Structures are given as C-alpha cells and as structure tokens.
Amino acid sequence: MPVFKISSSDLTNKPFIKHIAKFGKPIILSTGASHLYEVQEAISWIEEEGTPFALLHCVLNYPTPDENANLGMILGLKKAFPNTIIGYSDHTLPKDMTTLETATLLGSLILEKHFTHDKSLPGNDHYHAMDKEDLKLFLEKIEKRFQLLGNFSVTALKDEEPARQNARRSLIAKRDIPKGKTISKDDLTFKRPAHGISPKFIDEVVGKTALVDISEDTILQWNMLS
Missing domain, CATH: 3.90.1210.10 (Antifreeze-like/N-acetylneuraminic acid synthase C-terminal domain)
Known part of the structure; x- marks a missing residue:
C-alpha cells in the first residue's frame, strides 16, 4: 500500500505512531474521540520523522447518529491545520449519502467508509456500511453538486x-x-x-x-x- 492508515484508537499511541512514521510512507490519521491538543501531539510525533500525513475527521459512534456527525469539525481541522490534507471517515448509516456529499462540499479530499456486498451479514460493520448502490447514488449526487458549483473563477459565462x-x-x-x-x-x-x-x-x-x-x-x- 502507498500509505499507512492509523485509526482513531491509536491517536495517543506515541510509540506506535513514531514506529509507523519512521517508514517515511504517508500516513492517514483518523481523529475520532480526540481533543485538539491530542491531535496536535500526534502530529508532532509524525513531523519529528518528517513524514507527510493527512487527517480524517471521524466520530467513534457505530453507527454515528446524524446529529453527532459534527461535519463542522472538517472546517475546524482545516482552520487548525491549513497546510494539511483533511478528509472524513464516515460511520453514519448510508441512507441518501447526504453525509458524504456534505463532507465533500466542505472540502474533504479523502473519504473513508466501510463497504459491504451484503448489509445483512453478521458483525459490527456490515449494517452501517455502504454497498454498490449507495456508492452509485453518492457518485451521481456529488457529480450533480459539482455541476451546480461550476468553477470558482469570477467571470461571465x-x-x-x-x-x-x-x-x-x-x-x-x-x-x-x-x-x-x-x-x-x-x-x-x-x-x-x-x-x-x-x-x-x-x-x-x-x-x-x-x-x-x-x-x-x-x-x-x-x-x-x-
């Protein structure tokens, strides 16, 4: 794999993060259940090794209720770390894919979501994962949103x-x-x-x-x- 993914559960695991960072391979770090100072600490351990990284907003509820999605934190992370790639790790129920759509429009450059071929399979992940139909719906909706956004140049069409x-x-x-x-x-x-x-x-x-x-x-x- 071209990158390492570190889950939210390891955000305070200094020896693990430093071990991974020593490989020099880019790191994607989830920030679920974390305070800002904890994210800053984890970043400092990665930066000590000079390793590039990205941050994912994440909420450690499985599944995450819509009212806890807290997508505004994407903007909070972008403000706190303006030179860092920010993304979103989604654990809300797929429904109409509005959560991922909104995260994208807020500037998430990386999207992570569990994927399954059968939501009825046993286990903690399948029932709140997306399937191929959800993915198709998301792509259709986000394509439409980007069509509506157009480009950001201030010019007459x-x-x-x-x-x-x-x-x-x-x-x-x-x-x-x-x-x-x-x-x-x-x-x-x-x-x-x-x-x-x-x-x-x-x-x-x-x-x-x-x-x-x-x-x-x-x-x-x-x-x-x-």
Whole structure:
C-alpha cells in the first residue's frame, strides 16, 4: 500500500505512531474521540520523522447518529491545520449519502467508509456500511453538486453573453443632438440594449462633439463623436 492508515484508537499511541512514521510512507490519521491538543501531539510525533500525513475527521459512534456527525469539525481541522490534507471517515448509516456529499462540499479530499456486498451479514460493520448502490447514488449526487458549483473563477459565462448584450444599458440620446453640439449630461440617458457606448464611459462622452445629427433615443456609438 502507498500509505499507512492509523485509526482513531491509536491517536495517543506515541510509540506506535513514531514506529509507523519512521517508514517515511504517508500516513492517514483518523481523529475520532480526540481533543485538539491530542491531535496536535500526534502530529508532532509524525513531523519529528518528517513524514507527510493527512487527517480524517471521524466520530467513534457505530453507527454515528446524524446529529453527532459534527461535519463542522472538517472546517475546524482545516482552520487548525491549513497546510494539511483533511478528509472524513464516515460511520453514519448510508441512507441518501447526504453525509458524504456534505463532507465533500466542505472540502474533504479523502473519504473513508466501510463497504459491504451484503448489509445483512453478521458483525459490527456490515449494517452501517455502504454497498454498490449507495456508492452509485453518492457518485451521481456529488457529480450533480459539482455541476451546480461550476468553477470558482469570477467571470461571465459564455451562455451569459446574450444577456450582457441585451440586458445591460447603453448611453442614449435623451433628446435631439444637432451636429457640432458639445454633449452634456443633460443630453444623455441610458437604456437597453448594450449595443452602444457603455454608461461607464459617460465622463468620456460628456464634452465631446457630435459629428452628425443624433436623433432622440439613438444608441450612441463612438463614431458619432469627436
């Protein structure tokens, strides 16, 4: 395996953690039932060996009731350890997979959940594990959520271009403007569509001279002015 996984039950096991860290292989450390200072201590033991690691938010209830999922701790871990990969180890009942979906949207980069082919099998894990149908549902839902999120760039979408042209305003002749007149603010208003000079250029337009007769309600263009 390319990584070691250390369970929450070993978070305070200093000799074990240091032994694993000496291999130099990345470690995924669960933080269930832990206070912040305990997580910090475990991290210090790993960092003494210079070993890369990630943290998983985890709740040691099997299964975890929804009200105890405490997914906000994902953000707490991200804030406390801003340069660390944060994930989530889920022990809630699969249901509609909303828990894993929410954890992903909160920024979990690693997801851990028990998997079974038969939830009716005996044992402590099968009944709260997910199966292939749960996994399929999760993938469908999270794909839809990422589709809704889009990208995080602050930019107009290609599909918004018609709205940019038709919903925004242009500078319009508020009244007839004869050729040779120096244009004042009183000569101008703004209306849709945005097929002419943008209102953001009003200060540049005021003081220019009309090169042609401009009728009332005409959309102003730069070639009408000097």
